[in-house]
Amino acid sequence: MTTGDLETRRRDAESLTHASPRLSARAGARLSRFLVAKSLAETLFVVALVAHFSYAHFNPRLRGSLDAADAREIAGWVADADRPAAQPEVELYLDGQFVARRRADAARADVLEARRAASAEHGFVFQTPPLLPGEHEARVFAVHEGADLERKALVEIGKPMRFQVAEGR
Amino acid sequence: MSGSVGQLGDAESRALAAWEIASVAASVVVAAWGVLALGGVSRLWLAVPVGLAVALMIYSHGGRGESLRDLGWRFDNFGRALVALAPMMLASMVVLAACGWLWFGGRFSLFGGRGGSTLAGYAVWGVVWGLLQQYALQGFINRRxxxxxxxxxxxxxxxxxxFALLHLPNxxxxxxxxxxxxxxxxAYQRAPNLFALALSHAVLTWALISTVPAAALEGLRVGFKYFG
Incomplete structure (x- = not known):
């Protein structure tokens, strides 16, 4: 083993001794404060990330209503306050099962009169499919495309509506 | 305070080091599970947890008086570090080749990694990425x-x-x-040299992705991206 090798090994040993340098109390307190600040900054960052994600993917500016549901049809309207001219797609679910999808482009003069959309063509009407007699639940969701176009989210329109289908229909 | 006057005691020193490890690991978790899941296509969000982790490591090195040389940013022990790494690397490559041959039919793909399809592209990507990971892993976590x-x-x-936990759920x-x-x-505790470790990291990653099909490794994806 050469003198150079011995010197390198001595320096390595020194480096490893340095793996456990004793911190002064003041440096330890500063490092602790830094760790607390980093934790807070990261927590705020995660909150901002979640808020950004929620806004981008679960558009809170979608407005609409499920107005009617019976054995013949299910109807309502939907509009995006951020994009008043857009006609969102809507999906109908009956008793938790997907039934149909269509664009909300049916005329609804009352929606225009109430200034909830840029035009009257924001309504939707689904023909109710044949159902067994008894009570059923209808739910309608607007399809919201995320800002990054990577994800789509379903945003429920209005509240679920229950309706009865009579015998013999 | 149980140490000498003006110094942290052993227990406090250990607790602080554990907190530092946990904090850097938390940044990686935020990046791999939070940003990649919620940040959408913009990778700029990654700069926040990565920047905070790097800031902590640099601040901690300064506070503890660790030099670049202490951390392993040096060349004088490069050869000795390679010698320390050689047995583990040889054994790993033999095991990987055997696994690839026995379980996956020996369909080796030598240049199918990241950094393009050329050996030079892979080498640059592999060494740089390896250096960053080994700095955090050995230059910080191992020392703490x-x-x-x-x-x-x-x-x-x-x-x-x-290191393994941060590669879950793969x-x-x-x-x-x-x-x-x-x-x-x-090897780092025998001869602290980050360049040798980066080279080893790149070679072993290359051996891994060349011998084991990407489908079995899920494309080396970790965190939220593992699920697609």
Whole structure:
């Protein structure tokens, strides 16, 4: 083993001794404060990330209503306050099962009169499919495309509506 | 305070080192599970947790008086570090080749990794990425683990465990990184040299992706991206 090798090994040993340098109390307190600040900054960052994600993917500016549901049809309207001219797609679910999808482009003069959309063509009407007699639940969701176009989210329109289908229909 | 006047006691020093390891690991978790899941296509969000982790490591090195040389940014022990790494690398490559041959039919794909399809592209990507990972893993976590447990198998085990846990939920990659992490942490404690470790990291990653099909490794994806 050469003198150079011995010197390198001595320096390595020194480096490893340095793996456990004793911190002064003041440096330890500063490092602790830094760790607390980093934790807070990261927590705020995660909150901002979640808020950004929620806004981008679960558009809170979608407005609409499920107005009617019976054995013949299910109807309502939907509009995006951020994009008043857009006609969102809507999906109908009956008793938790997907039934149909269509664009909300049916005329609804009352929606225009109430200034909830840029035009009257924001309504939707689904023909109710044949159902067994008894009570059923209808739910309608607007399809919201995320800002990054990577994800789509379903945003429920209005509240679920229950309706009865009579015998013999 | 149980140490001498003006110094942290052993228990406090260990607790602080553990907190530092946890904090850097938390940044990686935020990046791999939070940003990649919620940040959409913009990778700029990654700059926040990565920047905070790097800031902590630099601040901590300064506070503890660690020099670049202490951390392993040096060349004088490069050869000795390679010698320390050689047995582990040879064994790993033989095991990987055997696994690739026996389980996956020996359909080796030599240049199918990231950094393009050329050997030079892969080499640059592999060494740079390896250097960054080895700096965080050995230059920071291994050294803090030594503050907690001292040099030896316990700090080596902790370093490898942290490395493997950060590769979850990819089970095969977590297992591979645990084994490789043991070897790297052991070699670092014998001859701290980040350049040799980066080279080893690049070579072993290349061996892994060349011998084991991407489907079995889920494309080396970790965190939320593992699920597609």
């Amino acid at each position: 683990a030594q503050i907690i447990f001292g040099a030896g198998w316990r700090s080596i085990l902790l370093t490898a465990l942290v 089970p095969w990659l977590a297992a591979a990184t645990f084994l490789a992490g043991l070897g790297w942490a052991h």
